[in-house]
Amino acid sequence: MTIVSLRRRDAVRTKGRLDDGPGESFDQKPQIDGENNMAPGQDDHARFTRLVLPHLGDAYSLARWITGNRADAEDVVQEACLRAFRAIGSLADGSARPWVLTIVRNTAYTWLRKNRPSAVLVVEDLEDVEAANADPGDPDSETPETALIAKADAACLQAAVMALPTAYRETMILRDVQGLSYREIAEVTGVPIGTVMSRLARGRNRVIKSIGRNES
Amino acid sequence: MTRPLIYEDSTLPVHAYLDGELDPTNALAVEKRMAIDPALAAECERVEALQRLMREHLPREAPPPGLRMRVETAVGMRRPRTQFAHAQFSWRALAASIAVTAVVASSATSMLRAPSQSDMVRDGIVDAHIRSLMASQPIDVASSDRHTVKPWFNGRIPQAPRVVDLAKQDFPLVGGRIDVVGEVPVPTLVYGRAKHLISVTAVPAPGRANSAPVPRAVDGYNMYRWTEDGVAYWAVSDVAAADLDKFSELFRTTPPDQ
Numbered sequence: 001m002t003i004v005s006l007r008r009r010d011a012v013r014t015k016g017r018l019d020d021g022p023g024e025s026f027d028q029k030p031q032i033d034g035e036n037n038m039a040p041g042q043d044d045h046a047r048f049t050r051l052v053l054p055h056l057g058d059a060y061s062l063a064r065w066i067t068g069n070r071a072d073a074e075d076v077v078q079e080a081c082l083r084a085f086r087a088i089g090s091l092a093d094g095s096a097r098p099w100v101l102t103i104v105r106n107t108a109y110t111w112l113r114k115n116r117p118s119a120v121l122v123v124e125d126l127e128d129v130e131a132a133n134a135d136p137g138d139p140d141s142e143t144p145e146t147a148l149i150a151k152a153d154a155a156c157l158q159a160a161v162m163a164l165p166t167a168y169r170e171t172m173i174l175r176d177v178q179g180l181s182y183r184e185i186a187e188v189t190g191v192p193i194g195t196v197m198s199r200l201a202r203g204r205n206r207v208i209k210s211i212g213r214n215e216s
Numbered sequence: 217m218t219r220p221l222i223y224e225d226s227t228l229p230v231h232a233y234l235d236g237e238l239d240p241t242n243a244l245a246v247e248k249r250m251a252i253d254p255a256l257a258a259e260c261e262r263v264e265a266l267q268r269l270m271r272e273h274l275p276r277e278a279p280p281p282g283l284r285m286r287v288e289t290a291v292g293m294r295r296p297r298t299q300f301a302h303a304q305f306s307w308r309a310l311a312a313s314i315a316v317t318a319v320v321a322s323s324a325t326s327m328l329r330a331p332s333q334s335d336m337v338r339d340g341i342v343d344a345h346i347r348s349l350m351a352s353q354p355i356d357v358a359s360s361d362r363h364t365v366k367p368w369f370n371g372r373i374p375q376a377p378r379v380v381d382l383a384k385q386d387f388p389l390v391g392g393r394i395d396v397v398g399e400v401p402v403p404t405l406v407y408g409r410a411k412h413l414i415s416v417t418a419v420p421a422p423g424r425a426n427s428a429p430v431p432r433a434v435d436g437y438n439m440y441r442w443t444e445d446g447v448a449y450w451a452v453s454d455v456a457a458a459d460l461d462k463f464s465e466l467f468r469t470t471p472p473d474q
Contacts, residue, residue: 045291045292048291053287054396057277060277060280061276061277074280077287093347149262149265157274175235176266177275177276181372182235197232198228200235204263208262208263208266211266
């Protein structure tokens, strides 16, 4: 349980920068709002506790779905939290979750490129996306009945989601597990809302079909 | 008749519909299309089944144990574990310190555990209410129509709260928002009373027996808590206790649809 008492300073809204892009530094110039001059260390820690730490579960879960394993996810979250802490002064109150998840996502991709270059995720994903675009109908695979979907087990579902291209997978996790709105997902993944919608539809259809293949 | 949005893929609106992302006009258009197109209705059923499956098998999770400590250490909120670096230390002193530590730890644990989960929920809800009053917008969805507010929650959290219309009793619905209490997102409805706001937060409490509203005051705010059908309701406001009492009673006894 993380419930932190409110401080007067918290009511001050500062300008927020959402997406620094992967790999960039999150170091920020000190904000000139008059309030930041007092005991910055303590204040930043209080803000970090109140704005970032409540989203640690979602941060870890997103990192795990992107990197595909627990140990990597913990490293990514630690690194992302450090970036978030350095940039905490620029964060406006009230919208911390998409902001935190944006940083986690960017950190995860940077981390993968650096530590798992063999994954070559990006290229593979792009090709997958192209293929999906070119073949909307996919007439070869049968679409399963609703009842069949309903009785699929956890392992089957997890495998189906994990097998998705990363772009579809992260969109589905942000929407169906973490409950972000389309606008927030667009913000976190840095694509237009229309792309969020089509990724979501395609990702869900792939999972549905994969469940159908496994269960029948 | 309003013209529905045009999508490249005919199933996209079904997803947006299930996700609570469509305005009432477009939602109605999708419902109409599904009524005449069985293939589209079947698609809607399948996606809904998948969403239920994901809620059931891939719930939101708490961070693994130790991660929070690791993060707090990384940002300098917690010192890394220090080693005993004394050149000379006596085993006796060490033994004594362990004994003292054990006593302190056991009493400290009981003291730390003392604020019950319920107290923490209560504090969290009061904080959320105060925070909402300071924000430029105390609500995420602004509407006096319960048929707008309830579906808005549907797309965002597993269980939408019970929404009642108390406008005739001078408690107009102002809107709703999602608060995070502990690490759980919970729905909060906001009602007005003269120039004051009342937040009603619905916290899932499966298995808990129904109970009548119990008043209390926290940080100068009046608060009523009651349980009904496995949901604990917390109403918090700076209105007079009598008004909040009346509100709680009305909220509890008014049927959602009349």
